[in-house]
Amino acid sequence: MKLNVSPDIIPPRGHEAKRVSIMDAAGEVFCRESFAGANIDMIAAEAGVSRQTIYNHHGDKEKLFVAIVRDLTERCNAGIFATISTFPDQPKDLEADLIAFAVRMNRKCICNRDGKFLRKLIQTEGERYPELFAEWREQGPGRTWPAIAARFARLAHAGFLDIEDPDVAARQFLALANAELQTTFMLGGTPTDDEVLQSATHGVRTFVRAFGKRQPAAHAQKHSALAGG
């Protein structure tokens, strides 16, 4: 009874494939039902696997949960660092390039499946597993924020932005980019591509108004350095 999957999707075979299938399903179910509300039979059904197989692979419900969170943290981190590597260090059009960066970050790291699941699990179960989520905090925000801040620092140093505190600027950048998505996030929804673009556009525009050198298109005034660095 491997639920009602589409006939053309052949169920994955092999030990490792089952493991992945279980992790996928468990993430989905834990996220939707919370740890206490999830039950192993649900996960087994959604994974197309027998209950005993889950116990064989992961021991018990709690170990499975911990494995999920570790896995999600790792994958999300990878995605974030990959996206950070596309940060516009030498922007041709500062505002446009930052908007594109913000959109990438949102779509590929925050609004995607993994990002949504990890966020929800942290919010829902964070207080119950202090060590686990302390670990997340170190491996996740503890490493990604400095990396993003470093990119803004470089951009400022190259003369494209006027920033005093790159850490603050980095946080404000993403806060602005997400400003219009908060209510959707709250309810566990996934913003449309258009909403992501809108929010990023408005947010980055404000960010550039606050931190940009006074020279972009609209306000052509006097400015000294070309700041090519």
Added chain:
Amino acid sequence: MKLNVSPDIIPPRGHEAKRVSIMDAAGEVFCRESFAGANIDMIAAEAGVSRQTIYNHHGDKEKLFVAIVRDLTERCNAGIFATISTFPDQPKDLEADLIAFAVRMNRKCICNRDGKFLRKLIQTEGERYPELFAEWREQGPGRTWPAIAARFARLAHAGFLDIEDPDVAARQFLALANAELQTTFMLGGTPTDDEVLQSATHGVRTFVRAFGKRQPAAHAQKHSALAGG
């Protein structure tokens, strides 16, 4: 908290007092354990009440949960509107007054007990009770955001700010004010007063850099229109 031992704290008496006590405890427990993880005995113990009394008052677990969310929504709304009424319509020092407003909003509406509980319940159970949280969305964000936006619109119209879209500006204002508190919120923590002040100070500074009229420091110069209305 008020279990068996509390020599000086006399357990509340009277029908209504019990009702309040139950609501308090239930909010706490649902928030900490999630709906599925909470059980009635926990709530009864925390409320200093017998299990049967909870059933007498609220019928069943789900009805109790719904009552909690409605109650929290109402109280949070009241707090938010009360705080909105302190919005600086005629600021003496724009930045300082907006910082103070942001701090009030955070401390009294977002970081306080009710705000924290409501946020967590929405995040955790939002998907499970679509109609209930649709109601929240209408009564909460649906009414508060326009109210805040209206205040910014007025401030802009009076010449203190240069804002195109007040709705966007309102969201960005609070996003900036909270930018540095996000990780703490994620894990269900309560920021210290100092963290709230820091975040608000940085956030409002950026907001004013983006939307302030270009006549820094020397405020109270000529703002030709008195714009009082």
Added chain:
DNA sequence: AGAAATTTAGACACTCTTGTCTAATTCGTC
């Protein structure tokens, strides 16, 4: 094809929780 490993369905004991019921106690009010 055959051996080893894995997966499966189902039964099982055990625990926990919900919601009801009852009889005794306490409270609010006269």
Added chain:
DNA sequence: GACGAATTAGACAAGAGTGTCTAAATTTCT
């Protein structure tokens, strides 16, 4: 102090979920 309403502790049945166990079936590898 006495009456009616509310509260209490505890027992209870019913249901759900966890984790174990078994024997059969299936997959994987040689």
